Amino acid sequence: MFAKAKSLGIFGMDSFSVVVEADLSSGLPRFDIVGLPDAAVKESRERVRASLKNCRFEFPVSRITVNIAPADVKKEGPVYDLPIAVAILKATGQLKADIREYAFVGELSLDGEIRGCNGILPMLLKAREEHIGAVFIPFENRSEASVVNGIDVYPVKNIPEILMHLSGERFIEPCYKNIENLKAEYELLDFEDVKGQKNAKRALEIAAAGGHNCIMIGPPGTGKSMLAKRIPSILPDMTFDEQLETTKLYSIAGELKNGIQLIAKRPFRSPHHTISPQGFAGGGHNLRPGELSLAHNGVLFMDEFPEFDRRAKEALRQPLEDGKITITRTAGSVSYPSNLMVVAAMNPCPCGYYGHPSRECTCTEAARKRYRDRVSGPVLDRIDIHIEVEPVDYEKLSSRCKEESSAEMKKRVERARAVQRKRFEGTDISCNAKMSPKFTKECCVLTQEASALLKISFDKLGMSARAYDKILRIARTIADLEESESIELAHVAEAIQYRSLDRKYWGE
Numbered sequence: 075m076f077a078k079a080k081s082l083g084i085f086g087m088d089s090f091s092v093v094v095e096a097d098l099s100s101g102l103p104r105f106d107i108v109g110l111p112d113a114a115v116k117e118s119r120e121r122v123r124a125s126l127k128n129c130r131f132e133f134p135v136s137r138i139t140v141n142i143a144p145a146d147v148k149k150e151g152p153v154y155d156l157p158i159a160v161a162i163l164k165a166t167g168q169l170k171a172d173i174r175e176y177a178f179v180g181e182l183s184l185d186g187e188i189r190g191c192n193g194i195l196p197m198l199l200k201a202r203e204e205h206i207g208a209v210f211i212p213f214e215n216r217s218e219a220s221v222v223n224g225i226d227v228y229p230v231k232n233i234p235e236i237l238m239h240l241s242g243e244r245f246i247e248p249c250y251k252n253i254e255n256l257k258a259e260y261e262l263l264d265f266e267d268v269k270g271q272k273n274a275k276r277a278l279e280i281a282a283a284g285g286h287n288c289i290m291i292g293p294p295g296t297g298k299s300m301l302a303k304r305i306p307s308i309l310p311d312m313t314f315d316e317q318l319e320t321t322k323l324y325s326i327a328g329e330l331k332n333g334i335q336l337i338a339k340r341p342f343r344s345p346h347h348t349i350s351p352q353g354f355a356g357g358g359h360n361l362r363p364g365e366l367s368l369a370h371n372g373v374l375f376m377d378e379f380p381e382f383d384r385r386a387k388e389a390l391r392q393p394l395e396d397g398k399i400t401i402t403r404t405a406g407s408v409s410y411p412s413n414l415m416v417v418a419a420m421n422p423c424p425c426g427y428y429g430h431p432s433r434e435c436t437c438t439e440a441a442r443k444r445y446r447d448r449v450s451g452p453v454l455d456r457i458d459i460h461i462e463v464e465p466v467d468y469e470k471l472s473s474r475c476k477e478e479s480s481a482e483m484k485k486r487v488e489r490a491r492a493v494q495r496k497r498f499e500g501t502d503i504s505c506n507a508k509m510s511p512k513f514t515k516e517c518c519v520l521t522q523e524a525s526a527l528l529k530i531s532f533d534k535l536g537m538s539a540r541a542y543d544k545i546l547r548i549a550r551t552i553a554d555l556e557e558s559e560s561i562e563l564a565h566v567a568e569a570i571q572y573r574s575l576d577r578k579y580w581g582e
């Protein structure tokens with residue numbers, strides 16, 4: 075007796091079609107699973123056996139061979155429990171319905187309940203692409219499944235429900251697309267809560283308007299973390315495509331909370347500095363996305379930047395340049411998108427009070443140098459905007475004057491982004507920070523006075539070619555905020571200020 079059932083698998087950001095074949099033959103009772111399964115898939119034998127028996131189905135006492143094709147692609151995770159069980163039921167004749175147009179995904183418990191699994195959203199998108207008629211998924215994953223139209227998706231709680239639906243005894247309502255009222259994943263904080271720090275707020279507004287990465291340097295307690303946590307409140311709203319791609323990543327990583335259909339707000343990730351390089355960049359035996367990818371289309375905040383593992387900091391290089399991270403291990407090579415805005419924060423020295431107007435630094439010069447040297451020159455050069463965050467005096471902290479709100483700042487940011495969308499229409503460039511050298515040359519036209527100032531600064535500060543390009547892009551963003559076609563002297567002067575702290579602290 076032979077039967078097969080369709081299923082789906084995940085490798086990196088991509089899903090692939092899977093066919094589960096079950097063959098029952100005479101001989102000593104045995105249950106083998108072939109097709110390059112990992113340990114979790116091999117354990118399906120015991121889960122499937124127990125779940126079928128506990129659901130009052132007959133488990134065949136014969137030689138059972140299950141093949142999961144394609145056999146040259148490694149299969150990972152417990153998502154194949156359900157298709158294996160369905161294929162066995164079909165082979166034994168306990169399932170009479172035609173299942174050629176259906177696909178099955180889900181983990182089984184020992185009593186036949188179907189548990190939720192990761193990666194449902196990209197699997198359903200692949201199923202739609204492959205013109206599969208309908209997909210049976212775990213009931214827990216119904217929220218993320220509801221955003222995929224053009225295919226019937228049936229959320230099921232146990233195996234008997236599937237058989238009753240296929241036999242016509244009890245119909246299961248499919249998930250329908252309904253994303254009008256998306257649930258917010260977190261409450262956005264407002265810049266009006268931050269007293270003072272006018273210069274830092276201005277720099278962060280420029281960073282948000284152009285998608286620039288930035289680093290904040292200042293003593294403890296000056297508000298670096300407060301400022302960083304409020305950046306998502308001034309970033310433009312995500313498009314549907316951005317929401318879908320971000321949700322796919324969270325679905326694959328198992329980070330999608332119950333009840334969330336789409337990630338509607340831009341992600342804000344703030345990993346602790348003790349995170350491992352694999353947790354930061356991604357990897358492990360199943361090549362799981364790391365924090366660099368989970369912050370895709372959002373903000374990655376790295377507090378205590380020098381304290382991060384050097385390998386984690388160096389992993390920033392590729393995402394900052396290419397907007398993606400490629401992970402290569404013995405299990406294979408995958409690329410995850412990481413088009414993100416990196417915001418780093420650090421103290422000027424180990425004690426934190428070097429350059430403080432009222433407190434004395436207790437660090438030796440050698441200790442200060444060792445501390446700063448934890449941030450390499452190539453990584454620092456890739457960070458567009460450098461911001462010095464100074465202590466706030468008592469008068470500003472105790473003032474009852476209302477600070478500018480995030481809503482007002484966001485209006486200016488969105489106006490600048492609208493200019494950039496029009497400028498880069500028809501290309502894959504999303505903002506000024508992502509401009510290629512060719513576009514930088516075409517779009518960043520300086521006035522004669524601005525060009526002269528930039529030449530003097532380039533020679534005097536010993537800038538790299540990358541720093542030169544970044545100053546041009548920052549100046550372009552400042553000009554967009556001012557609704558100016560050309561880049562004026564004032565725009566370049568302000569942009570140069572945001573590239574001077576590396577000379578102040580690292581150039582001593």
